[in-house]
Amino acid sequence: MADDSRSTGTDGASATESTAPLTRSAEYWFDDGNIILQVESTQFRLVKSILSMHSSVFSDMFTIPLPAYEPTIDNCPVVVLSGDTAQDWTLFLGVIFPKSYSTKLPPFRLVAAMLRLSKKYDFPLFRHDCVRRLKQEFPTSLAEYNKVSNRWTFLTTGGQSIKLAVISLAKEIGLPSILPINYLLIITDYKGSAMQKILDPNNQSVNASDRIACLLGYTKLLKLQSTTMFAWLNCQENSREIPSETCSRRHHCTAAVSKIFVDSFNPHAEVWILSGWNEDWDSDLCSSCGEKAKGIYDAGRETCWQQLPAVLGLPDWE
The missing domain is CATH 3.30.710 (Potassium Channel Kv1.1; Chain A)
Structure with missing residues (x-):
């Protein structure tokens, strides 16, 4: 009020x-x-x-x-x-009393200011527009995310890392649906500044719940993707997906699986949920094995996305 x-x-x-x-x-x-x-x-x-x-x-x-x-x-x-x-x-007043007409995408700091003030003082028009932008930028479905991918489409960042700021804003204004993907963006960018802040136990600016969500989420997602997206990399004889039954180069594709595993997860184990199928893998596998592996990968990616909120300790997407 x-x-x-x-x-x-x-x-x-x-x-x-x-x-x-x-x-x-x-x-x-x-x-x-x-x-x-x-x-x-x-x-x-x-x-x-x-x-x-x-x-x-x-x-x-x-x-x-x-x-x-x-x-x-x-x-x-x-x-x-x-x-x-x-x-x-x-x-905010720059929007209410504009000095010029602009079609440029708003910077995040402006969107954040508008959301804080529009919630507190009930400026519904501005709030609805900003909420719409955030929901489109950080969607709840994998199909919608694939459309925006790593491009900033509905706002700009000014060249700054805003992941932690978005999480803080989402909690402040009551917009939990954009939390899972922002946690995931931090987890997948394990070398990024946001993840480094999360990993620093002495950083008092990081909320403890955010640190727990990212660290536990990272380990859980690695395990989940290994049994879904990357089930085709399993080299155990009794559960091997590749070579496929119609493989034309069984020895070659068996060796390719080991090579892909080493290239993709050495020296760092990465979370791949936001990454589409790597077309370079097609050249390593025969067409039959490549098609089967890609089918497993895409289906597993969707499974990981659907389970993402639960992995992070959040309510489901609905």
């Missing part, structure tokens, strides 16, 4: 009181504004009708009569918004 105390924060402090000197926003201080929002030490002079048009919280707030003794600035009432950041509001 927004702070309904108008010119006081949740601690009852006066709007003009602040641990840092108050400053007026250089971008969002409108001469014809009739309401001042104070966030941290920054004040924004805005227009009530615009805020009310987008937000039911502000619409309701502005219907409350202003007490006669309430202090004002330039004849404008002041509302202190506790718990928000001036950076989030500056980003």
Whole structure:
């Protein structure tokens, strides 16, 4: 909920009181504004009708009569918004009061700011758009993921690793459906910065539940994919899938299985769920064995995806 105390924060402090000197926003201080929002030490002079048009919280707030003794600035009432950041509001106001029309994909930090504020102050239009983007970027089906793959399609990252930030945001705004794939992105990128932060026991910025999900998920997924996606690499005589019954080069394909196993999992055991079939394996196997192995791989990949939430200790996709 927004702070309904108008010119006081949740601690009852006066709007003009602040641990840092108050400053007026250089971008969002409108001469014809009739309401001042104070966030941290920054004040924004805005227009009530615009805020009310987008937000039911502000619409309701502005219907409350202003007490006669309430202090004002330039004849404008002041509302202190506790718990928000001036950076989030500056980003968000750039969408509400755009200076130009842009078709560019929004950066993640803007999407995050919009989601935090749109949830708190009920800006449904902005929230729905941002939720849609995140759900499309991090889908719940493998078929939809194959369409976006490793490309950023619905937002941009500014060249930064955002996996842990997305997980934190998902928990904050109540969007659990995007958690499994973001954990998986960390697990599959075992050399990436996010995984390195997860592995560092001294990193206090990493949530313990996130560390557990990634570390246990990694070991469980390795075991799961070995019995599903990579069942065709099993060299035991009684459960060997390759060579196939119609193999035309049995000795060659038997040797190829060993070669593929070494090339794919040495020196590091990787989680392959997000990776499609490696076409180089087709050149190592005969057409019959390649077709059978690919069928096992694709079916196993779908099985791993469906079991992914459970492996990570999360509710199922539905």
